[in-house]
Amino acid sequence: MGRKSKPSKREGITRRPRHVRQIKRRILLSTEGRKTEVEYFGLIQRLERFQEFSFKIDGETSTSDPVDVVRRAAAIANEQRFKDDKFEFAFAVYDGDRASRANQAEQFCNSSAGNGVIPIVSTPCFEFWLLLHFELVDTPYNSCASLLPRLQNYLPGYNKSVHPYFGILEENLDRAISNAEQLADRQAKLGFTNPITAMHKVFRLLI
Numbered sequence: 001m002g003r004k005s006k007p008s009k010r011e012g013i014t015r016r017p018r019h020v021r022q023i024k025r026r027i028l029l030s031t032e033g034r035k036t037e038v039e040y041f042g043l044i045q046r047l048e049r050f051q052e053f054s055f056k057i058d059g060e061t062s063t064s065d066p067v068d069v070v071r072r073a074a075a076i077a078n079e080q081r082f083k084d085d086k087f088e089f090a091f092a093v094y095d096g097d098r099a100s101r102a103n104q105a106e107q108f109c110n111s112s113a114g115n116g117v118i119p120i121v122s123t124p125c126f127e128f129w130l131l132l133h134f135e136l137v138d139t140p141y142n143s144c145a146s147l148l149p150r151l152q153n154y155l156p157g158y159n160k161s162v163h164p165y166f167g168i169l170e171e172n173l174d175r176a177i178s179n180a181e182q183l184a185d186r187q188a189k190l191g192f193t194n195p196i197t198a199m200h201k202v203f204r205l206l207i
Contacts, residue, residue: 025052025053025088026053026085026086026087026088027053027055027087027088027089027091027206028055028073028076028091029055029056029093030059030061030072030090030091031057031058031059031069031093032095032126033064033126034059034060035161036126036127037057037093038057038059039166040126040130040169041055041057042055042057043166043167043169045057049207050206053206056076056087058076065101066092066095066096066098066104066105066121067105069094070092070106070108070119073090073091073092074090074109074113076090077115077116077117089118091117091119092109092118092119092120093122093199094119094121095121095122095124095125095126096123096124096193097123097124097144099123105121118201120197120198120199120201121198122197122198122199123193123194123196123197124141124142124144124146124194124195125143127148127151127160128141128196128197129197130155131150132175132176132180132183133168133169133172133173133175133179134154134172135179136179136183137150137195138183138186138195139195140192154168155168176199176200177200180200181200183195183196184196184197
């Protein structure tokens with residue numbers, strides 16, 4: 001009878017699976033505002049449903065001019081376009097209260113120099129998108145200041161410097177997306193551009 005072979009020291013050892021680092025989908029968000037928009041997208045990035053994404057939130061334009069916002073977004077996107085960690089989407093988020101400059105910004109995005117940047121304009125301002133988290137509104141506004149009292153009905157004390165309410169907005173994100181889509185369809189049929197926002201396009205591309 002032959003000898004029984006001794007078990008190898010490696011037998012019975014379960015190898016631990018190698019940790020594979022998940023590569024997140026990179027998104028560029030270049031914003032006109034340095035505070036409100038930056039903090040809002042920072043909140044969105046922390047939500048569980050957006051964990052597959054890595055946001056680069058850039059609010060460092062030297063001016064609040066929409067054309068500057070889209071040019072900066074295009075420059076950042078261009079720097080990464082041939083790298084492994086290039087951006088899947090690049091958005092330029094700006095206000096439409098200065099119609100002529102907003103139109104020029106959109107034209108730049110649609111040109112070859114735009115590097116695929118997607119314009120996301122809110123008229124009169126980004127705060128209109130926040131208002132849509134609570135109700136569907138089609139009242140035109142001459143300025144952001146004229147819109148704030150209505151937003152403050154839901155977020156008491158809100159202003160462009162003080163907005164500790166983003167947790168409330170998180171709960172109503174899907175409502176805001178739906179309201180923005182309904183309003184965009186309605187305004188397109190009527191030929192109106194105030195109020196309006198394209199913010200829903202960001203989320204429809206991500207979820």
